[in-house]
Each structure stands twice: as structure tokens, then as C-alpha cells.
Amino acid sequence: MFIEGGGGLLRTSDDVPVDGSQFNFTPQIGGGFSFDAGNNNRWLVGVRWQHISNANMYNANPSRDSLMFWTGLSFPY
Secondary structure (H helix, E strand, C coil), X not given: CEEEEECCXXXXXXXXXXXXXXXXXXXXXXXXXXXXXXXXXXXXXEEEEEEEECCCCCCCCCCEXXXXXXXXXXXXX
């Protein structure tokens, strides 16, 4: 079992969300599980919440919240 978190900056040519701004912040947090897939490989499954907004740096601050379910394989090298 694991938890994850992070943040970033988003710069776009169009306003995100609509009527928002071209510069936004993107905090995120999530968690999931890791399973043995054999040969030192791992199968990962998780869920992540991500928020996009400009943190009131501009007149309008519409935000967007997303929930993402994801899966992947990890190969050692």
C-alpha cells in the first residue's frame, strides 16, 4: 500500500478552466496498492485527486477537480 502527493505549475495557451487563467497550480494526492507480478516486476493500481486553479492570483478563479483511476507495471533495470 502507498500514498503519493505532489504539486506543479500549469501554463497553457488557453484559459483553464474556461474563464480561468493561462497559469495555474496543480496540487494532487492519491494512494494505491502494489502487487508482485513475478520476475521482480510490480503491478500498481491507484486513485488520484487533482485540483487545478490559479489560487486567486487573477480576478476569476474557477477551479477544476478531477479523480483519476490508474494502473501500471514497474520493471526493474
